Amino acid sequence: MDITSEGLRTLAAVVQGGTFDAAADALHITPSAVSQRMKALEASVGRVLVQRTKPARATPDGEVLLRLAAQWDLLRREAESALLGHPEALAADPRDVPRMHLPVAANADSISIWLLPVVAEIQRRHPVAVEVLRDDESHSTGFLRSGQAVGAVTSDPIPVRGCAAIALGAMRYLPVASTDFIETWLPDGLRAADLARAPMVAFDRKDTIQTDLLNRLTRRHVDPPITYVPASVEYHRAVELGAGWGAVPAAQITPALAAGTVRTLGNHHVDIQLYWQYWKLESPIVNDLTELVVAGAKQFLI
DSSP: OOOOHHHHHHHHHHHHHSSHHHHHHHHTSOHHHHHHHHHHHHHHHTSOOEEOSSSOEEOHHHHHHHHHHHHHHHHHHHHHHHHHOOHHHHOSSGGGSOOEEEEEEEOHHHIIIIIHHHHHHHHHHSSEEEEEEEOOTTTTTHHHHTTSOSEEEESOOSOOTTEEEEEEEEEEEEEEEEHHHHHHHOTTSSOHHHHHHSOEEESSTTOOHHHHHHHHHHSSOOOOOEEEOOSHHHHHHHHHTTSOBEEEEHHHHHHHHHHTSEEESTTOOEEEEEEEEEEOOOOHHHHHHHHHHHHHHHTTOO
């Protein structure tokens, strides 16, 4: 099996661009050359790596090599820095130092509550430009499988192939609603009949926290009207304003609870265990990023 860096770059360009023509433009070669490189790579590994659709998509085997391509690019850039000297020392003005693309994935609540200081610090320590990719914590490992992220905050404890996993702690969610909302919709407590018609706020259609809570509260399936607010800060503001009841991270809703603008619905809560999954590489940047993620999460997770 002969996997060349040229073949990996071509595969990445095809999937990123969506077509062989776009990959040709990115690589400054002809579409015919792209096709020949892809055929050679697929013949070498004995697998179909790209679905020839519009846009082109990686097959599961192709995703393995996409991850390898991204890892190779990171290690290559770090090796260049080690051989040529730190780029900061070579630039007359440190602001002119080229920055390496560093993609990480996380759920919206982690981004809002504790991840942004990590992003700022890793950019102070290394010449990188971080791209934060957002998805539900139960889906964020998809970015690792496809090679789109070097690490991901996830609720999945099983490491993606080629990755390691570290437990970060649990994010606690409290079911809350405004006082007016409770008096209007739930005046007699958490009765199943009232919860079935009381408006509920969910983050998006992947968000199952509220549904899980409903099942625990009512012990049967109910189907309340749902308002979707797919942004972390705006989500808890919508709950505080009375758009519906919702499960909000304790770290976000504590001030509103103290001020009395919202109340908890009973003594219930949901703890979502989070993990940091990251490429298992001897990479100073990934190692530093991992240390910062673990330290940052400790301040807010239980």
